[in-house]
Amino acid sequence: MIRRPLALVLLLLLAGCDLLGLPDPKATAAEGKAIGAACRQAGRALEDCYQLNPAVPKAAVFDGWREMNDYMTEQKLDIVRPTLPPVLPKALRKKPATAGSDAGEAPAGDKAPASSPAPQDNAHKG
Structure with missing residues (x-):
């Protein structure tokens, strides 16, 4: 008599296993293959x-x-270069420089880009 309700409770608990957040090995492998293929296509x-x-x-x-x-x-296909810069995971991002370190350097955001030309004064053209 007790076995039937116990079996029913166990069946209900096992039916909700996907709600526990356990990764599906097949889905993880498929996602890995997709990521690898995308990396190769992007060069x-x-x-x-x-x-x-x-x-x-x-x-x-x-x-x-x-x-x-x-x-x-x-298929003799060329790589497709991404147009957006990659977003690095938090663990791989560089930490911002603190005020005490490298006192002689300006923060990276304050530097002018290397490709921008120097401003020219057109008033002295003659």
């Missing part, structure tokens, strides 16, 4: 792809990277 090195995606299994990333490499080689 990103495999090691960079590993660093940018530390939570994804390296084997899955490599499989996707290799499959895309083979496909691109067969």
Whole structure:
């Protein structure tokens, strides 16, 4: 008599396993392959792809990277350079310089870009 309600409770608990947030190995592998393929198509090195995606299994990333490499080689496709800069994970971002360190240097945001030309004074043209 007690077995039936116990079995029902266990069945209900097991039915909600996907709500526990446990990763699905097949989904994780598929996501890793997709990430690896995207890295290869963008011309990103495999090691960079590993660093940018530390939570994804390296084997899955490599499989996707290799499959895309083979496909691109067969089809003679060029890489597609990303137009936006990559957003690094928080663990890989550089910490901002504190006021006490490097007192002689200005913060990176205060420096003028190297490609901008120096301003010219047009009043002295004659």
